[in-house]
Amino acid sequence: MTDQLVSxxxxxxxxxxxxxxxxxxxxxxxRPAEVLSAALGVFIAKGFAGARMEDIARAAGVTKxxxxxxxxxxxxxxxxxxxxxxxxxxDLAEALIGGHEGPVAPLLRKIIETLGVQVATTDLALVAxxxxxxxxxxxxxxxxxxxEVIARGEALFGRIYRLGVLGGEFPDLPVEVATKLAIGPVxxxxxxxxxxxPIDDRPFDAVAVIRAHAAVLTAGLGALAGKxxx
Amino acid sequence: MTDQLVSxxxxxxxxxxxxxxxxxxxxxxxRPAEVLSAALGVFIAKGFAGARMEDIARAAGVTKxxxxxxxxxxxxxxxxxxxxxxxxxxDLAEALIGGHEGPVAPLLRKIIETLGVQVATTDLALVAxxxxxxxxxxxxxxxxxxxEVIARGEALFGRIYRLGVLGGEFPDLPVEVATKLAIGPVxxxxxxxxxxxPIDDRPFDAVAVIRAHAAVLTAGLGALAGKxxx
Amino acid sequence: MTDQLVSxxxxxxxxxxxxxxxxxxxxxxxRPAEVLSAALGVFIAKGFAGARMEDIARAAGVTKxxxxxxxxxxxxxxxxxxxxxxxxxxDLAEALIGGHEGPVAPLLRKIIETLGVQVATTDLALVAxxxxxxxxxxxxxxxxxxxEVIARGEALFGRIYRLGVLGGEFPDLPVEVATKLAIGPVxxxxxxxxxxxPIDDRPFDAVAVIRAHAAVLTAGLGALAGKxxx
Amino acid sequence: MTDQLVSxxxxxxxxxxxxxxxxxxxxxxxRPAEVLSAALGVFIAKGFAGARMEDIARAAGVTKxxxxxxxxxxxxxxxxxxxxxxxxxxDLAEALIGGHEGPVAPLLRKIIETLGVQVATTDLALVAxxxxxxxxxxxxxxxxxxxEVIARGEALFGRIYRLGVLGGEFPDLPVEVATKLAIGPVxxxxxxxxxxxPIDDRPFDAVAVIRAHAAVLTAGLGALAGKxxx
DNA sequence: GATGAATGAGTCTTCATTCAT
DNA sequence: AATGAATGAAGACTCATTCAT
Numbered sequence: 001m002t003d004q005l006v007s008x009x010x011x012x013x014x015x016x017x018x019x020x021x022x023x024x025x026x027x028x029x030x031r032p033a034e035v036l037s038a039a040l041g042v043f044i045a046k047g048f049a050g051a052r053m054e055d056i057a058r059a060a061g062v063t064k065x066x067x068x069x070x071x072x073x074x075x076x077x078x079x080x081x082x083x084x085x086x087x088x089x090x091d092l093a094e095a096l097i098g099g100h101e102g103p104v105a106p107l108l109r110k111i112i113e114t115l116g117v118q119v120a121t122t123d124l125a126l127v128a129x130x131x132x133x134x135x136x137x138x139x140x141x142x143x144x145x146x147x148e149v150i151a152r153g154e155a156l157f158g159r160i161y162r163l164g165v166l167g168g169e170f171p172d173l174p175v176e177v178a179t180k181l182a183i184g185p186v187x188x189x190x191x192x193x194x195x196x197x198p199i200d201d202r203p204f205d206a207v208a209v210i211r212a213h214a215a216v217l218t219a220g221l222g223a224l225a226g227k228x229x230x
Numbered sequence: 231m232t233d234q235l236v237s238x239x240x241x242x243x244x245x246x247x248x249x250x251x252x253x254x255x256x257x258x259x260x261r262p263a264e265v266l267s268a269a270l271g272v273f274i275a276k277g278f279a280g281a282r283m284e285d286i287a288r289a290a291g292v293t294k295x296x297x298x299x300x301x302x303x304x305x306x307x308x309x310x311x312x313x314x315x316x317x318x319x320x321d322l323a324e325a326l327i328g329g330h331e332g333p334v335a336p337l338l339r340k341i342i343e344t345l346g347v348q349v350a351t352t353d354l355a356l357v358a359x360x361x362x363x364x365x366x367x368x369x370x371x372x373x374x375x376x377x378e379v380i381a382r383g384e385a386l387f388g389r390i391y392r393l394g395v396l397g398g399e400f401p402d403l404p405v406e407v408a409t410k411l412a413i414g415p416v417x418x419x420x421x422x423x424x425x426x427x428p429i430d431d432r433p434f435d436a437v438a439v440i441r442a443h444a445a446v447l448t449a450g451l452g453a454l455a456g457k458x459x460x
Numbered sequence: 461m462t463d464q465l466v467s468x469x470x471x472x473x474x475x476x477x478x479x480x481x482x483x484x485x486x487x488x489x490x491r492p493a494e495v496l497s498a499a500l501g502v503f504i505a506k507g508f509a510g511a512r513m514e515d516i517a518r519a520a521g522v523t524k525x526x527x528x529x530x531x532x533x534x535x536x537x538x539x540x541x542x543x544x545x546x547x548x549x550x551d552l553a554e555a556l557i558g559g560h561e562g563p564v565a566p567l568l569r570k571i572i573e574t575l576g577v578q579v580a581t582t583d584l585a586l587v588a589x590x591x592x593x594x595x596x597x598x599x600x601x602x603x604x605x606x607x608e609v610i611a612r613g614e615a616l617f618g619r620i621y622r623l624g625v626l627g628g629e630f631p632d633l634p635v636e637v638a639t640k641l642a643i644g645p646v647x648x649x650x651x652x653x654x655x656x657x658p659i660d661d662r663p664f665d666a667v668a669v670i671r672a673h674a675a676v677l678t679a680g681l682g683a684l685a686g687k688x689x690x
Numbered sequence: 691m692t693d694q695l696v697s698x699x700x701x702x703x704x705x706x707x708x709x710x711x712x713x714x715x716x717x718x719x720x721r722p723a724e725v726l727s728a729a730l731g732v733f734i735a736k737g738f739a740g741a742r743m744e745d746i747a748r749a750a751g752v753t754k755x756x757x758x759x760x761x762x763x764x765x766x767x768x769x770x771x772x773x774x775x776x777x778x779x780x781d782l783a784e785a786l787i788g789g790h791e792g793p794v795a796p797l798l799r800k801i802i803e804t805l806g807v808q809v810a811t812t813d814l815a816l817v818a819x820x821x822x823x824x825x826x827x828x829x830x831x832x833x834x835x836x837x838e839v840i841a842r843g844e845a846l847f848g849r850i851y852r853l854g855v856l857g858g859e860f861p862d863l864p865v866e867v868a869t870k871l872a873i874g875p876v877x878x879x880x881x882x883x884x885x886x887x888p889i890d891d892r893p894f895d896a897v898a899v900i901r902a903h904a905a906v907l908t909a910g911l912g913a914l915a916g917k918x919x920x
Numbered sequence: 921g922a923t924g925a926a927t928g929a930g931t932c933t934t935c936a937t938t939c940a941t
Numbered sequence: 942a943a944t945g946a947a948t949g950a951a952g953a954c955t956c957a958t959t960c961a962t
Contacts, residue, residue: 031946049277049279050279052930052931052932065949068933069945074932136277146430150426176432180415180418181439181442183418185414200376212411216451216454217446218450223453284956292923299921304957506826507827524953526926591885592819593824594737599889602886637902640878640882643878644878645875659829660836673874680909682913683912754944
């Protein structure tokens with residue numbers, strides 16, 4: 001059941017079923033990524049404390065010792081996981097948004113849709129959920145996430161939002177407030193997916209939520225343009 | 231199903247019918263609630279696994295043994311906590327919304343503001359965060375929360391929303407989608423409060439987010455009324 | 461076999477054989493000393509690294525967890541052991557020597573005999589052996605031993621020795637050299653007892669070595685009085 | 691008994707009779723000795739248990755696997771180390787003493803000085819310390835050392851000492867007692883060197899201790915010649 | 921009713937050893 | 942011959958739970 005959640009990365013079954021049956025294969029380069037991928041599933045399913053290194057190792061198709069060959073501790077696995085999962089995507093996001101300039105409202109909608117679907121569909125959301133759940137125990141991680149992920153996201157979004165304010169398309173909300181309005185429904189799809197969808201009969205259509213959100217938010221911002229907000 | 235959930239934890243009203251030690255009577259009645267209140271703080275700070283019974287006991291001003299006098303296990307404490315914290319508030323919420331009828335859009339805004347501020351400000355949000363964080367380890371809790379809290383909230387919100395759709399004030403979104411749009415920014419304030427606010431210098435104005443959210447959402451829904459959404 | 465080495469302190473068999481069979485008895489005050497006594501035997505027999513907390517606990521008649529109730533780590537047990545075993549004896553030694561004044565040569569012999577027998581017979585020697593064996597891993601312990609035990613011993617011995625030098629009874633050796641001449645054979649009895657005596661058929665008469673040592677050393681020092689030593 | 695001790699460790703002379711890879715020939719011959727030399731340092735610094743094969747290998751400039759090429763286990767390394775380090779020196783010692791005959795007291799002093807300086811200055815002392823520290827875990831090693839090293843040393847010393855007793859130059863002490871008087875201060879310099887010298891500011895003059903010891907011991911024995919000792 | 925000493929199952933982590941390359 | 946990735950048994954330490962007091 002966890003496997004469904006982990007969209008990318010190798011899983012146990014990636015190991016080719018038949019080879020000349022070596023006790024192990026030399027995979028130094030691939031291993032860390034494999035372990036992290038396996039770790040994501042286990043952490044999501046059981047939380048940091050509940051995840052046993054044994055679980056992670058087995059999910060990665062190796063033994064405990066091998067995990068320690070690449071990561072000095074469970075916490076290091078967790079930290080690497082957050083870093084490695086989030087960073088590449090962020091670069092992508094910045095590249096995606098960075099170039100765009102022009103009429104703001106439709107752009108915002110497009111961005112929320114595109115990124116929202118990404119976030120609501122990929123590991124990114126799972127990592128966010130992990131960070132939220134474990135922030136108490138990992139202030140460092142929270143701080144890192146705060147400064148590396150959220151700050152960068154806010155900067156991107158803020159740049160666009162301010163353009164809209166200047167152009168009279170959006171009301172003059174503080175950027176950090178506007179950002180949360182934009183992120184809120186995106187985040188909820190992420191949390192729903194890990195928290196309630198697994199125990200729910202009804203299908204959960206994350207994309208529908210994101211679409212509606214993008215539409216309603218831009219419409220609402222447009223409608224309130226130029227008005228004073230309390 | 232709900233009854234099974236909190237399988238055996240004592241609750242506040244569990245006072246044994248007759249005893250002859252009035253000296254302890256006062257305490258005995260108050261203890262379970264005191265313990266749960268203390269437990270909330272500890273669970274929030276450290277998560278379920280990270281919270282030690284010793285911590286909870288000390289926070290409640292008693293010793294470990296005493297906690298076990300009222301709750302048979304750590305899990306029972308957690309379950310009772312979710313139940314006892316959420317239930318009374320829900321009744322309140324239903325009472326609050328239940329009566330109102332009339333013009334829908336302003337009502338919706340009022341409700342989101344009032345309840346949102348409540349949620350974003352009180353323990354309710356913390357419990358939600360807990361449930362989200364521990365759902366993997368406590369499917370029962372997640373199920374309970376899903377059916378008791380979310381279902382009831384959705385029913386309340388859905389009743390109003392459908393009125394708005396019928397009256398042509400709102401676009402015809404599926405109720406569970408609309409609910410998530412409404413809840414998203416509320417939830418984010420809750421998560422922010424526990425996750426990032428503790429490590430952030432800048433003050434976090436939850437109420438501002440809720441206000442803006444109520445305004446933008448109702449404006450957006452109004453603007454899209456009658457239109458087709460993809 | 462180890463039991464013979466540990467002269468004082470409670471051992472497992474101190475537990476009264478029959479009582480009203482409690483799973484455990486509340487012994488908060490006695491426990492730390494019991495654990496240390498048991499630990500000495502285990503450390504001597506297996507060295508620090510080879511000693512398992514389980515061994516120590518079982519030797520003390522408790523379980524692992526109980527040991528951790530009183531000592532935060534294995535290293536803490538070791539440190540406390542050295543401290544607690546050595547300190548009281550040192551006070552004794554200082555009291556013993558402190559008072560004496562008068563003709564120096566016979567006094568020195570008396571002191572070496574008395575203290576040497578003590579050292580060669582009690583736990584003191586075992587602890588010294590431990591410190592020697594584990595100094596590499598516990599520089600702190602070595603430092604502590606160096607400054608607390610050896611320095612104090614050297615001061616005591618040095619005071620007497622210098623009197624003898626001034627009185628023309630002893631040759632003018634550096635005190636730290638003279639001390640080592642006095643300690644050497646004493647130490648060897650300690651090491652022999654733990655290292656070779658257990659695997660030897662022939663009985664080992666530590667007291668005979670000490671007596672001979674006291675006699676030969678004082679005679680030698682007397683014979684060399686006033687002469688130049690290279 | 692001795693043969694069992696070093697059960698299966700390869701020794702320097704183990705060179706397989708014929709190979710055809712001269713490129714490695716030089717190394718292959720030197721390796722075991724290099725490994726043992728490296729191992730001594732590591733064992734001294736960390737004790738047997740604390741020494742990791744990785745440490746030993748790195749100190750020898752090879753990798754773990756290579757160590758296992760020459761020694762089947764860590765214990766085999768330790769055993770070979772003790773054997774190979776001690777044996778050659780012992781032969782030397784026997785050669786040195788063996789020939790001498792004549793006036794006993796000055797000879798004894800000469801021997802103690804010469805050998806004592808050797809012992810107090812070379813690896814020999816370190817090995818002794820190792821054996822003392824690990825005897826509990828390696829009764830075999832202790833037995834080997836007892837029978838091969840100590841017994842031979844005692845025999846050498848005893849032969850000389852008995853001559854002195856017969857000639858009326860020395861008091862009639864049991865040989866094993868007299869040996870310990872002679873060895874004690876020598877051993878202490880060895881232990882001091884590894885245990886306290888590394889953490890001490892003051893320089894430690896092992897040779898001065900040995901010189902004084904040789905002088906005082908022979909003087910003392912001479913002074914007590916013919917007297918009854920208790 | 922309350923305490924806290926004691927327990928012991930459960931995990932992380934280390935490292936000697938193996939073996940494909 | 943040499944390497945070093947992989948293994949897995951072993952041991953320190955934690956903490957929920959029990960129960961004599």
